[in-house]
Amino acid sequence: MSDRQAFETTLKTLNQELEFRVEQRTRVLENIEQNLRRQLAAVDAAVDAIAILQREEFISVNPAFLELFDYPHRLSLTGHSWKEVLFAPSEQKRLEKDILPHLNRHKSWQGEAIAQRQNGQTFTQEISLTITSDGDYICVCRDITARNRAALKIRETEALLRSQYRNFPIPTYTWQHRQGNFYLIDYNSAAEIANDGSLQDFLHCPSHAIYGADHAIHQNIRRCFDFKTTFEEALQIPSPDDPEAFQRYFLATYIYIQPDLVMVHTQDLTERKRAERDLQQSQIFLRLVIDNNPNLIFVKDKDGRFLLVNQAMANFYGTTVNELVGKRECDLHPDSEEADCFIQADQQVLREQKIVVIDEAKATDFLGATRYFRTVKLPLQLPGDRPQYQVLGVASEITQQRRAKRELEKALTQERELNHLKTRFIDTASHEFRTPLTVILGAAQILSAYHDHLPEARRSQYLNNIEDSVIRLRQLIDDLLTMSRLEAGKLGCQRQAVDIVTLCQDLIAELKIGLGKQHHFNLETTGAIAAPLALDPNLLQHILNNLLGNACKYSAPGTTVTVQLGSSAEALTLSIIDQGVGIPPEDQPHIFESFYRASNTQNIPGTGLGLNIVKEYVQLHGGQIELTSQLSKGSQFTVTIPLAEGSPETARN
Template sequence: MNLRSKILIGFGATLLLVVVVWVWAIYNLQQLGIASDAILRENYRSILAAENMIDTIERQDSASLLFLLGYHAEGLEQFRRNEAEFLQWLARAKDNITVEGEAAILEEIETEYLAFLTAFSQLRDRESAGGEEAAQTYYLEAVLPLFETVRDRSIALRELNQGAMVAASQRTQQIAGRAVWSTVGVGVIAVLLGLAFSFRLSRILVGPLHEMAAAADRIAEGDYDVELVVDSQDELADLAQRIMTMSYKLKTFHRLNVGQMIAEKRRSEAIIRSITDGVVVVDAEMKIVAVNPGAAHILRFGAHEAIGKHFFDVVENQHLYECMRMALTDERAPQLSDQEALLTLEEDEHVHYYHFDITPVKTESGRMLGVVLLLQDITKLKKLDQLKSEFVATASHELRTPLTGMAMSIGLLDESTQGKLTERESELLQAAQEDVARLRALVNDLLDLSKIESGRMEMEPEAITVDLLVTKALRPFHEQATQQNVALTAQIPDGLPSVQVDPTKIAWVLTNLIANALRYTDAGGEIRITADQAGERVAIAVTDTGAGIPLEYQSKIFDKFVQVKDKRAVGGSGLGLAISREIVNAHGGTIWVDSAPGEGSVFTFTVPAATDRPAEQSTGD
């Protein structure tokens, strides 16, 4: 017998027991319904008729008294109306004779009531013939006794049916009690039988499944020598046989691949060891699983001793640890600036610089396995950059004096030759003035950049409102924006905290961004300066509707001497955005651009918000 048949038989037996209980309960409910219907059919209607006959005969007696008091019309009308109602209820009672003795009482009521009607007619005659006193005497002697007789027999009819109703109710309760106990008994028997079937079925099904689960656990732990015995010819036996077959194949596969896995592991370790840069691999719990000699030398720990230990227990560098943890938490490489991705270490009184990259490692399903830390020694590049900066600073400083002399000489020559030069000579002199001015601006930018990179540019931070910064930065451009037909606006929200910055340097950043926006925005366009709070920082953005920045330039737009190739990019040194980035970085902020060709650009930078310091307010100068 297969497993499906066993399950169907077990559940079929249980369902049959439920049907038996259901049929028995319906039968008992029907018996209760029959008993209740009998009460209503046999007694309630007769009781209702008796009650109404009592009410109507009493109202007729009241009508008789009303007639005696002289209200003949009212009394007669009330008497006849209740007479019709009494006869109606009497007829209903005669149609519902169900109790022994009920017919005799109804016959007496009918006889006495007809006599009562006759007496009332004679009462009217006596009142007409003998006057009011004779009518009252006849009422007391004839009408009243008949009224009392009819009323008493009606009460007797009601009590007879009430007694029968009580007896029927008691019988119904007995039936209900028997129904409850019999249903409970049948239900208990059904439950016991159902439990017996269920336990038997569960033993048939669950026993082999437990054995298979235990075998699967052993296989998962690497023990492939499992043996299953199922005493049946159903699907469970087939499943057990397949598990044993799978175990045998896994055992064979394991033997074949263990050697390959060991070889691959050794090959990976050899590759990591051969990399000259430092490499550290950690798992999802930040425990080191692989490290090469380069990383061990850079971070100063033993490669073999570090395996299996927590990263922070081996490398006590808070910034590096936070970046690694961020990569694990966010499941992506952290977005770090060049300065943030720089690791500075001192060794033998020498400073070494390392650029680090952190790369998450995931499975194909997206589950995090760990992260890889790559450390690249950029000490030589850093020193070359320092030498270059020093050379640029020296050269720029040496060029400043002769350029100043050239500018003064050309200026004096221009003044002394007013009206004496030909048009061609004047054009050449004007071109010389522009070239010298451009060279002086380039030299000044190079000197500023050199000072910032070397840390020699002094910062004088103070608390100042963003509104005042933006107002000062916008002031020189209003006339130019009007001439170019470009809308220049600022939207600074109320309640924005002050910022802790060097006002001159940050105003220079804003001025440079606004000048660039004006250069690349056509007539009818718009330039908008906005600000918003971002945690403990304030983000300031310059948005334009200009030409936008090509994608190939966006990643290097803040590098030195980079200019977008455009007919409007004339006269710039290519250092403005580089200097802006260095100034923002010196304030502990970040600058970036969001742009799409033909859709304008948004340059945004962040600066620290001031805390509990009085801010300089705008004076309207």
């Protein structure tokens, strides 16, 4: 091989080696560049503000730096020294005197400083400065204003909690677990007072030495620590005089605090327990008072539900007190009107906020009996920020008083009626006695003075007037005696065989020559009249005489009086029909009362006793009498008498 060829070969080899090294160097540079881009990307994405400084200028800053110091872009930092940007004017003296000397000596410095944004706002930053091998500065800083505020808040809270711990009104003890034992390491002022200032002697002593290994507090401290839990447990100190009663009562709260503390609150509830016991006894006493009160006592909420009832209320509804609580009136009263009445009264109390008194209200008990109550309802205001009202009610039963009142009113009415009857009797009797007596006296005086001068016809007329007046007086006296005997119960019904048709014919015959001589009479029978019938002839004769006499007396001459007879196996029916003046409708309900006369008969003589006696005689037979009448057309009295003997009292009632 020639020298030229060898040279070319060597040159080619060197060229290839150079290309390989260049390629290798290129790859290294690419890797370096890629790593640099990654680092720059990481710097740009960093949350902390990062800047590269050279001499007095900014070489590079990340977006977080621009945002923190309120600069829009890196060029806006041109002309600004990093010292004046990173450190507020108030920090410049400290920068020159302390920070820069330390940085130059140790090549790094880290601490807190006051910075100032472009807008002049200052903030506290945590900043680190590092000098590189090239003499550049790398600055990393972050705003710690919020962190400092939070730290300050934590310190204030910690101080407050410690103050609250010290001043907490419940005795509190803190125990620390060390080497299997629990040592008293702290206590508050309340604990010091509760132990008469003697706790200092027990500080840093184990719980088993203070209380004893079997004491509940020592065992519960260990239990709280072992199970890492919080719980409460009562602690009672028995009374030396009465083992069943307690002298002191405590509620101990055991709180586990990580990693090795147990806090114990011992709250003395002795006075509260005594107050609760006294309150319970008072409640039992008040419950006894309420339950033994005969009045119905209840409390309702705004929705009408019973919150409290007494035993009398439960007895009224046939249930228990517990079953009644929570129910409403509509759940208890089958009569919706009663429930509506009670509900309206409740709503009135709540709406008007005043006492409502219901003088008389009807209520049905669980047996279906109707009872009457006087109820007082008033609003009850519950304590609290928002006023809430309930309804308190007390219902006093007035059923007996109401019955007695009605009986008294009835008695007073009867007394007034009796007084009225007496007045009417005196007026009627005076009038009825005076009129015939006047006639008798006048006729007697005329006959005595002019007997010899009077014609025979005139003397006979005066004598007839005297006779008629005497008969009228006798009838009046007989009626009064009959009324007296009826009221005394001395008259009875003596039934015997009576031919009713013959009796009616005889009475009509007597009337035709007397009171009814100017009237026409018809006797009508319906069906076959069995004869004889079991009747009281005296009572029946008086009934017929009175009814026929009234028919003639209150009918115009020439009119017809009809007697209708009808009988069956059960009863005799007898009707007297006239064509007289009739009885006004307003008088008909009272026509059978003593001394009562229709308002259109005042000019016709009469006592008002006849129809009352007729009714009594009919009732003595166990029968009844009915009236139908029209003014100016006449009246019809229908008597129905049972043929089998009945109870006169039953008919009377």
